[in-house]
Amino acid sequence: MFILWEVAEMSVMNKTENVKQQYSDDKNLSIRTNLHLKHSTNKQGFVSWLFDKYEFSDNCRILELGCGNGGQWQHQIENLPKGCSLTLSDFSNGMVDIVRKNYSKYDNTSFQQIDIQNITFPNETFDVVIANHMLYHIPDLSKSLSEVNRVLKPGGKFYSTTNGNGGMRPFLHNALKHFNPASKSFTQEFSFNLQNGYEILSDHFSDVKRIDFEDSLSITETQDLVDWIKSTISIASYSENDLYKLFDYFEDIRKKHGAINIQKECGLFISVK
Template sequence: MSMMDKVENVKEQYRDGNNLAKRTNLHVKHSTNKQGFVPWLFEKYEFSKGDRILEIGCGNGTQWENRIHLLPEDCTLVLSDFSEGMVKVVWEKYSGQKNMLAQKLDIQNIPFPDNCFDVIVANHMLYHVPDLPKALSEVKRVLKNGGKFYAATNGNGGMRTYLRDAFKEVNPDLKSFTKDISFTLQNGQSLLIEYFDDVQRYDYEDSLSITETQDLIDWLKSTVTIATYADSDLNGFYEYFEAIRQKEGAINIPKEAGLFVSTKV
């Protein structure tokens, strides 16, 4: 088990919306693909009249801002998260929506009957799950025949490779970003095909061009609870990245992100 899927670490990381907001801020401000990852996701999602939709690991529910009311007629959206703090955030944000429910749940033990949902979404969260086979089995169980499971994730290259090399330069004693995450663009299809009849992968082309060094430092600090480093280990990183920014005009970092669309037949 890595730092990213230890229950106590994940609980602390997502105790409230602050860490997630800092990480989101980096991508919103400095991504080179101006379409944005969330608008791209909504081009891939397929919703129909009367669908029951479950999002697992909804975080602060940002992807639904200005979009819940656009769902087809008679849809029901259940926003769920392992963190009580996140469930509170989305309830306060969307409680005025008649078609929205908020619930705390664990993907490894989904408290709904078999064949209950038409669509399930679990974005950038499967690599936090201690027992991934159990989680995917539960998703399949509560998904209706013909239903779709959307799971966005990152690759083991891109930003992880860039930061791993940076850590080697600044603090070689740290082994950060060297361990592969458990659910990636590289292995996701082989993991999902064990549970679903059809699995399609879609890549989102993007990179970071960071013009404010502190935003990157804030991103790093926001991951401390699920990382192999502490705040004190980041001494010298601002100077390292700022030197790159001054020399090149920006800190240019590749990204690997995408979406798996799985169908239960």
């Protein structure tokens, strides 16, 4: 019996304890990032694309919420305009420790544990706030966006990235139904996604723009995809035999087509206070 998908993979994506467990360190995040770095077809890369969209001016104050391991800032902090200051923050103390270790050499960078639902800064502190691929984890999204608006200066910009409800998740769901027709894995919609993000953000910001990142995956190493799936689910919920079956299923696809091809839905919202 194929039991892996009887459990909810990320059905508690916005539950605090699950987020704490998933992101106590950067192991799971690194596995997920690695899949996209190795197998994305858009060779510009998501981070490079983001920095083409960010607008930083001299002396601006930048806050990133949910910074994770701070990967997007590698080789970028030194390129910030003159006088800029950057605060890297995360809900996880483990992540804050990682970015402090990686970036403490920069005088213009500080580090802080912050819950986006209660941002510990005065009103109108920042010119730019960034929250990438994290808003769908937040229990009280409306309160969080009110907090972001509060700490932004008038005319300040809020950059937030997220996924759509298409792309990788329905691909994986359809694949897993071969093993368990009743499976509901990878069917829960993100609470904040490309499809509903504009409406949600428009309740808090005067001007909202959506920009899609055109990309797909062409996975030539099957184990990378299996590792990605493992990183999203409690490891105690499945057996090695389950994983072998899953690997063989995707490996057959890779051999037949030369790669496991998956469309991606990902994009950026730019919101102005």
